[in-house]
Amino acid sequence: MVPKSLTRSIIALGVPLIVGQLGVVLQTFADTMMVGQYGTMELSAAGFVNNMFNMVIFFMLGISYSTVPIVGALFGLRNYAGTARTLQESLLVNVCCGGILSLLLLLLYFHLDCLGQPEELLPLIRPYFLVQVVSLPFLGAFNSMKQFSDAIGRTRTPMWILLASNVLNVVLNYLLIYGKCGLPEMGLLGAGIATFIARLFLPVSMLIILSGPTYKPYVRPETTSYSRGLTRLGMVHLLGVGFPIAIQLCLEASAFNLTALFMGWLGAIPLAAHQVMGTISTLCFQVIYGVGGAASILVSQYRGQNDRMMIRRTVKTAYIIGLCCAGCMTLLIVLAFRPLASLFTTSGEVVAVLQTMLPCFVVYQFGDCTQILFANVLRGLEAVKRMMIHAFVAYIIVSIPLSYIFAFLLGWGSAGVWWGFPFGLSTAGLLFWIEYRRNISANK
Numbered sequence: 001m002v003p004k005s006l007t008r009s010i011i012a013l014g015v016p017l018i019v020g021q022l023g024v025v026l027q028t029f030a031d032t033m034m035v036g037q038y039g040t041m042e043l044s045a046a047g048f049v050n051n052m053f054n055m056v057i058f059f060m061l062g063i064s065y066s067t068v069p070i071v072g073a074l075f076g077l078r079n080y081a082g083t084a085r086t087l088q089e090s091l092l093v094n095v096c097c098g099g100i101l102s103l104l105l106l107l108l109y110f111h112l113d114c115l116g117q118p119e120e121l122l123p124l125i126r127p128y129f130l131v132q133v134v135s136l137p138f139l140g141a142f143n144s145m146k147q148f149s150d151a152i153g154r155t156r157t158p159m160w161i162l163l164a165s166n167v168l169n170v171v172l173n174y175l176l177i178y179g180k181c182g183l184p185e186m187g188l189l190g191a192g193i194a195t196f197i198a199r200l201f202l203p204v205s206m207l208i209i210l211s212g213p214t215y216k217p218y219v220r221p222e223t224t225s226y227s228r229g230l231t232r233l234g235m236v237h238l239l240g241v242g243f244p245i246a247i248q249l250c251l252e253a254s255a256f257n258l259t260a261l262f263m264g265w266l267g268a269i270p271l272a273a274h275q276v277m278g279t280i281s282t283l284c285f286q287v288i289y290g291v292g293g294a295a296s297i298l299v300s301q302y303r304g305q306n307d308r309m310m311i312r313r314t315v316k317t318a319y320i321i322g323l324c325c326a327g328c329m330t331l332l333i334v335l336a337f338r339p340l341a342s343l344f345t346t347s348g349e350v351v352a353v354l355q356t357m358l359p360c361f362v363v364y365q366f367g368d369c370t371q372i373l374f375a376n377v378l379r380g381l382e383a384v385k386r387m388m389i390h391a392f393v394a395y396i397i398v399s400i401p402l403s404y405i406f407a408f409l410l411g412w413g414s415a416g417v418w419w420g421f422p423f424g425l426s427t428a429g430l431l432f433w434i435e436y437r438r439n440i441s442a443n444k
Helices: 006-038 040-065 067-076 080-109 119-151 156-178 188-210 232-266 268-304 308-335 337-342 348-363 365-380 385-409 413-442
Strands: none
Touching (some): 006 156, 006 188, 006 308, 040 067, 040 119, 067 080, 067 268, 067 365, 080 119, 080 232, 119 188, 119 268, 156 188, 232 268, 232 365, 232 385, 232 413, 268 348, 268 413, 308 337, 308 365, 308 413, 337 348, 365 385, 385 413
């Protein structure tokens, strides 16, 4: 069915995605602030563990993203028996992925003392690390069900569950970190337990809603062709689509994570500025990513209907909306930059370094919008295998080396590290656009 207005459809699907993702970002802010207020040692230990788990969470998210194009195409064909079967397969794949990663991290747990961290931090790191490990299968289950709900156009349900989980996490942080309402004061371990309970809340809530009447036609269709049996072919298909996406996300994240090392070489002030600027840029990223996610959902549904004209119209409309959002967000951040920076730091030195990074941030928005939009479109088309190669070229061969050259060989310092990003993101956007054109032309 062709929507009356693609713009309204993209906004209706994208806004809940944006709100949900911004809620996760705000939860991270709250966690960092609350642990930081409890103690510096706890903040250092939490930062070390969270940085280790960031790449794992990105990988799991990439695996779960395969659910959207597969379910979306089946939903576009009104093949609800297929959507129900794919949900079961996706749940098994994502829970097993979380379980396998948990086992691998448990092996690392017994060798944490070999990672060169200060001895005094290890008693804080170990219990917090363990609680994070245990929560991964539950996160995998929620990722699967969230992508399923998004794929059938119901993006508001996961949004509300994510927001409720964020509120629960903040309340439990307050109670368990500081020992309020008669509960024991647990410090960093309390923050870990709060995260675990919040992550357990996610799949349980989602499962209850999926079992209700609203989702029944897509989860338990009344048709004789419906089979509850899982298929190995279906699970292999999910992994075949999800693994390249996971690698692409990890490569993109690595470009930002590795440049933090460069900032550390330049000193504590540039490193602090890098963290603040990265946090501010996340606000822009999440808004554009919501538009890209909406495009991925619609593209997958039109792909199921083999409607190439609507795919092209969707991509064009989403790209224009994405550019408008990027422009508006960039303008707001530039105009309110000093008040925004003051929320994160009172250091005049840090703010001075941030101002040298601001032009880089403005310049790379076009490339970032392009790579986000067309990466999501390629996921909707299930054209993801070449994305790994494109991401490797853009982030590992272009972005990281240029950051090093600009910062150290040309002597541009902290601003030079950030000047590598426009080149890397623009390269990714160009390569993803070429890949999109190649796929659309091949399917004529």
